[in-house]
Amino acid sequence: MSMDRLIENIVKTQNPSVVGLDPKLEYVPEFIKEKKFKKYDRTLKAAAKAILEFNKCIIDEIHDICPAIKPQAAYYEMYGYEGVKTLYKTIQYAKEKGMFVMTDGKRNDIGATMEAYAAAHLGLTDVGGEKIEAFGADALTVNGYLGSDGINPLLEQCKLYDKGIFVLVKTSNKSSGELQDLKIGDKTVYATMGDMCEKWGSEVMGKYGYSGVGAVVGATYPEQLAEMRAALPHTFFLVPGYGAQGGGAEGVSKGFDKNGLGAIVNSSRGVMCAYKKEECDEQDFAKAARREVIRMKEDIISYLPRIAFPD
């Protein structure tokens, strides 16, 4: 089960964090951009090639100490088909290095269209009887607010191809409460969505007590993280919002269980732009990313009892 593979990577690296690869071109060091501009002019192709080199250098530096990456599709789509090619190549490269890949697409649609998204990102695409992997991530972020019709096609792919999903429950952004904190009877909308994750997940349980249906709960809402951890014992959390959005290690620790499992914390800009914050030589950008991954890991695990498989 895919969440089992994520847990195994976390225990192996003793690191419950994921690096978000959300590479705006302005984050890419000048020496890489200049090289690509010289070869391809100032084109979408040059941008996509620069981003691929940037991503690969970071993956080379962190794959032994970090269990997973989370490329956010928007940062690739903005460079058109060349950017989408870079997304595919980034996913494949990270997987070859043993990393777990969560594509952040926040996809959702009605059943038939969701089947197409599910095939694209998690399963196989049928080409005249030939089944071909399109993107091949291990997991996909999705929006569950269209209900079960939008989630069931994904569960099929999760079962068939050993994949996982992370459903938006309580998002990290400031206005997330406008809808998600409203009450349905005596329950908030986000808690109701959390319950739906537990229900969907019962079809795809893994061997460490967590299902293939995870939930996104923001690092910026520690109280809600604690509430959801207690309410959703089989749901693994993706926790974005650490660092750049103000979330801290003590807050995110509320999303973990007694074994130091149950959550993985994302940082994107914090890692990609570490070399800018350090003000080190830009040639050193990937090493700065590695230093930030180690700093973040030490920060988070200082609040956890241990990171170990359940007894």
Ligand SMILES: O=C(O)c1cc(=O)[nH]c(=O)n1[C@@H]1O[C@H](COP(=O)(O)O)[C@@H](O)[C@H]1O
């Ligand atoms: O699903 C997500 O990953 C996500 C959900 C959420 O509630 N908040 C959130 O910030 N994210 C994503 O997590 C990443 C956060 O990036 P940084 O703020 O740069 O660390 C971005 O890719 C966001 O799209």
